[in-house]
Amino acid sequence: MKRNVVFITLTLVLAILLLSACSSASEEGNQDSEQKKDELILAIGGEPEDGFDPTTGWGRYGSPLFQSTLLKYDKNFNIKNDLATDYDISKDGKTWTVNLRDDVKFSDGEALTADDVVFTFETAKSSGSVIDLSNLEKVESVNDHSVQFTLVEPASTFIYLLVSTGIVPEHAYNDTYNENPIGSGPFTLVQWDKGQQIIVEENPYYYGERPFFKKLTFLFLAEDAAFAAAKAGEVDVVSVPPTFAKEAVAGMELVKLDTVDNRGVMFPYVPAGEVTDTGAPIGNDVTADIAIRKAINIGVDRQAFVDGVIEGFGTPAYSVADNMPWWNLDTVIEDNDVEQAKQILDEAGWIENENGIREKDGLTAAFTLLYPAGDQIRQSLSILFADMMKPLGIDVSTEGKSWNELENLMYSNPVMMGWGSHDPIEMFNLYSSGTRGVGYYNANYYANDVVDEYMSQALHAKTEEEANSYWQKAQWDGETGFSEQGDAPWAWLVNIQHLYFVNEDLEIGEQKIQPHGHGWPVTDFIEQWHWKE
Amino acid sequence: MKGIMKRGNLRQLTIAQIVAAILFLLLIIISGFLIGNDKLAIHLDMKNTAPSIAHPFGTDWLGRDMLVRTLKGLTISLGVGLLAAILSSLIALAFSLIASWNKRMDAFITWLIDLFLSVPHLVLLILISFAVGGGFKGVVIGLSLTHWPSLTRLLRGEMLQIKSAEYVGISRQLGKSRWWIARHHLIAHLLPQLFVGMVLLFPHAILHEAAITFLGFGLSTEQPAIGIVLSESMRYLSTGMWWLAFFPGLSLLIMVGIFDILGKNMRKLIDPFHGQKG
Numbered sequence: 167m168k169r170n171v172v173f174i175t176l177t178l179v180l181a182i183l184l185l186s187a188c189s190s191a192s193e194e195g196n197q198d199s200e201q202k203k204d205e206l207i208l209a210i211g212g213e214p215e216d217g218f219d220p221t222t223g224w225g226r227y228g229s230p231l232f233q234s235t236l237l238k239y240d241k242n243f244n245i246k247n248d249l250a251t252d253y254d255i256s257k258d259g260k261t262w263t264v265n266l267r268d269d270v271k272f273s274d275g276e277a278l279t280a281d282d283v284v285f286t287f288e289t290a291k292s293s294g295s296v297i298d299l300s301n302l303e304k305v306e307s308v309n310d311h312s313v314q315f316t317l318v319e320p321a322s323t324f325i326y327l328l329v330s331t332g333i334v335p336e337h338a339y340n341d342t343y344n345e346n347p348i349g350s351g352p353f354t355l356v357q358w359d360k361g362q363q364i365i366v367e368e369n370p371y372y373y374g375e376r377p378f379f380k381k382l383t384f385l386f387l388a389e390d391a392a393f394a395a396a397k398a399g400e401v402d403v404v405s406v407p408p409t410f411a412k413e414a415v416a417g418m419e420l421v422k423l424d425t426v427d428n429r430g431v432m433f434p435y436v437p438a439g440e441v442t443d444t445g446a447p448i449g450n451d452v453t454a455d456i457a458i459r460k461a462i463n464i465g466v467d468r469q470a471f472v473d474g475v476i477e478g479f480g481t482p483a484y485s486v487a488d489n490m491p492w493w494n495l496d497t498v499i500e501d502n503d504v505e506q507a508k509q510i511l512d513e514a515g516w517i518e519n520e521n522g523i524r525e526k527d528g529l530t531a532a533f534t535l536l537y538p539a540g541d542q543i544r545q546s547l548s549i550l551f552a553d554m555m556k557p558l559g560i561d562v563s564t565e566g567k568s569w570n571e572l573e574n575l576m577y578s579n580p581v582m583m584g585w586g587s588h589d590p591i592e593m594f595n596l597y598s599s600g601t602r603g604v605g606y607y608n609a610n611y612y613a614n615d616v617v618d619e620y621m622s623q624a625l626h627a628k629t630e631e632e633a634n635s636y637w638q639k640a641q642w643d644g645e646t647g648f649s650e651q652g653d654a655p656w657a658w659l660v661n662i663q664h665l666y667f668v669n670e671d672l673e674i675g676e677q678k679i680q681p682h683g684h685g686w687p688v689t690d691f692i693e694q695w696h697w698k699e
Numbered sequence: 700m701k702g703i704m705k706r707g708n709l710r711q712l713t714i715a716q717i718v719a720a721i722l723f724l725l726l727i728i729i730s731g732f733l734i735g736n737d738k739l740a741i742h743l744d745m746k747n748t749a750p751s752i753a754h755p756f757g758t759d760w761l762g763r764d765m766l767v768r769t770l771k772g773l774t775i776s777l778g779v780g781l782l783a784a785i786l787s788s789l790i791a792l793a794f795s796l797i798a799s800w801n802k803r804m805d806a807f808i809t810w811l812i813d814l815f816l817s818v819p820h821l822v823l824l825i826l827i828s829f830a831v832g833g834g835f836k837g838v839v840i841g842l843s844l845t846h847w848p849s850l851t852r853l854l855r856g857e858m859l860q861i862k863s864a865e866y867v868g869i870s871r872q873l874g875k876s877r878w879w880i881a882r883h884h885l886i887a888h889l890l891p892q893l894f895v896g897m898v899l900l901f902p903h904a905i906l907h908e909a910a911i912t913f914l915g916f917g918l919s920t921e922q923p924a925i926g927i928v929l930s931e932s933m934r935y936l937s938t939g940m941w942w943l944a945f946f947p948g949l950s951l952l953i954m955v956g957i958f959d960i961l962g963k964n965m966r967k968l969i970d971p972f973h974g975q976k977g
Contacts, residue, residue: 390937474743474761546760549741564921
């Protein structure tokens with residue numbers, strides 16, 4: 167009996183050894199033959215639930231890949247022509263005329279004309295999606311290669327809609343377009359296996375620079391599986407969370423991309439009392455006190471969040487739009503100053519009780535910081551934030567909630583949120599008194615007349631430079647503003663770098679600052695990727 | 700082994716095992732209660748350290764001591780298991796008494812048992828705890844509503860046997876009410892079975908609690924329950940931090956094993972049929 171057992175065990179061990187030897191040998195063979203091909207396999211996650219229809223939001227972050235846009239950003243956020251040859255804004259700022267290239271064809275061979283542009287914007291306007299075109303009064307074609315947009319009110323931010331909206335073909339647009347996108351972008355969709363992968367090939371009619379890679383496969387893998395695939399050498403580009411980034415992967419190098427993908431604590435700005443139309447309570451008595459918000463902003467150690475939670479792969483965040491052209495540099499403050507924070511609280515009348523928690527007029531300086539359950543980075547940020555508040559005498563407890571629960575609780579509790587966009591309209595949405603309580607926008611119920619005035623001027627500005635100067639003043643004009651120098655309705659903490667393991671022979675070039683959303687934005691300049699010589 | 704066995708008779712050995720198991724479980728509970736929340740504090744300078752003498756279970760990605768987290772988690776899981784097992788046993792007792800009422804009730808209860816046993820435990824558990832709103836309440840309700848059938852079946856069989864006993868017939872002849880009979884004859888005889896059944900429900904309840912919490916349908920992430928600790932550690936397995944999952948998982952297994960030993964030994968002590976087999 168015993169001998170039998172020994173024999174069986176030995177056989178099994180030998181079999182396993184043999185099998186594993188075989189498989190590793192074959193993998194190495196694969197890797198060699200895959201080199202220098204004109205195909206890439208990427209695992210950057212982010213399968214879009216709504217498919218690839220730009221009129222419902224596809225491509226808003228990064229490039230639409232299958233479609234092309236009228237204008238585009240270069241790597242330094244200068245606006246360049248893409249489908250457009252030039253554009254012109256009337257004196258009153260309400261009429262925008264865009265002239266189009268005449269050599270553009272969709273991937274099915276049909277020509278792209280002004281009618282397609284008109285169709286795209288009209289469809290997007292009526293789609294009721296995340297794309298806000300309420301300011302667009304009408305869009306008409308002047309001739310085959312010229313389009314005229316008429317706005318309700320002049321808005322400098324309209325240009326970012328031209329940058330982010332991919333043009334769809336009128337002749338091939340139907341209910342299943344989101345699954346069979348046809349566009350004028352560098353690539354065209356060949357196959358979409360939902361939940362698994364998409365395969366794209368070069369668009370033979372693309373008017374721009376021809377992509378080096380003729381075929382791309384995007385795998386939709388869970389973080390663990392993607393990392394395992396990278397280790398096995400099966401993918402060329404893979405997005406990884408910070409926890410994996412310190413591992414060494416043979417044949418791949420770590421690419422760290424700076425972002426405005428920020429995380430921060432949103433403080434309810436008004437005292438408790440009111441409720442929304444849906445019955446959600448508004449306001450929080452503790453965070454309504456500006457001394458609390460200011461002390462937190464000065465007392466936190468942003469660098470500790472960067473080093474402790476995201477393993478150093480990020481930068482301290484001071485505003486919602488760090489390093490964007492409309493960012494005000496004055497929002498950078500000296501933080502980690504516990505003494506000054508305590509002084510602010512003392513002066514405002516928050517006195518420590520015997521438990522080391524501050525009180526003012528019978529109100530205890532305590533609140534619950536909420537975060538979306540399941541988001542490990544936000545959870546860790548929240549726990550560390552609560553820990554940092556102890557020496558200040560502010561008692562913070564943390565609690566994970568589902569997004570559904572958060573939508574009911576976020577008007578009355580601080581929440582660990584994240585934003586970060588290539589469009590300054592985001593600042594308007596977050597800080598304007600007109601967007602108070604509109605979904606996730608301005609859930610603080612923040613309002614400041616001076617800020618509103620600056621932002622209105624920014625929207626009505628004729629040029630981007632002029633607009634940017636007003637955006638900056640809205641943040642801090644020396645006296646007031648929505649940054650932590652001013653009313654401090656937020657405590658921005660970190661910008662999270664987007665991390666990718668990239669095949670060390672692959673050159674993806676310089677990338678621009680990445681927006682919220684890890685994954686698709688990295689494909690922005692994918693037509694320029696190539697093997698290193 | 701035989702030498703040890705000879706030192707005490709079976710009864711003494713059984714009692715010794717029971718005492719040892721109870722002591723061990725008490726140790727877990729007491730240590731879980733004694734450890735304050737301040738021990739769970741963050742130490743960013745000590746994050747992701749492998750097991751050492753200072754931190755026998757290692758530390759996690761925020762530098763929290765895994766031994767403390769495990770003990771806390773076990774205490775919470777134990778509490779949930781205890782509550783759910785007691786509630787489940789009460790349901791089982793109530794149903795078996797209802798089944799003693801008449802034939803139709805008996806058929807109904809038997810049907811209910813078959814119904815609940817025909818659906819996989821975990822599926823039903825997820826369904827119920829999700830329907831009542833999740834969290835601590837959801838888990839406890841879900842667990843108690845799914846773990847009663849097998850115990851009910853056992854108690855019902857026992858009940859039928861007692862019901863046909865002569866002295867019960869005499870009580871009825873003497874005009875005693877059903878409730879009087881249930882109280883004085885049925886419950887008195889069912890109690891030992893119920894108690895053992897409850898202890899044996901523990902491991903099931905705790906494992907299922909950990910399972911649905913692991914899957915994200917159970918306790919909220921704020922409670923450092925063992926299921927939460929395990930599911931969080933899964934994210935770090937690929938980076939080679941094995942201790943995050945290994946020690947908490949092993950501890951859970953040991954605790955469940957001890958409960959099983961406890962229950963089996965108690966049955967030996969109380970139930971003469973099993974006692975003879977021993």
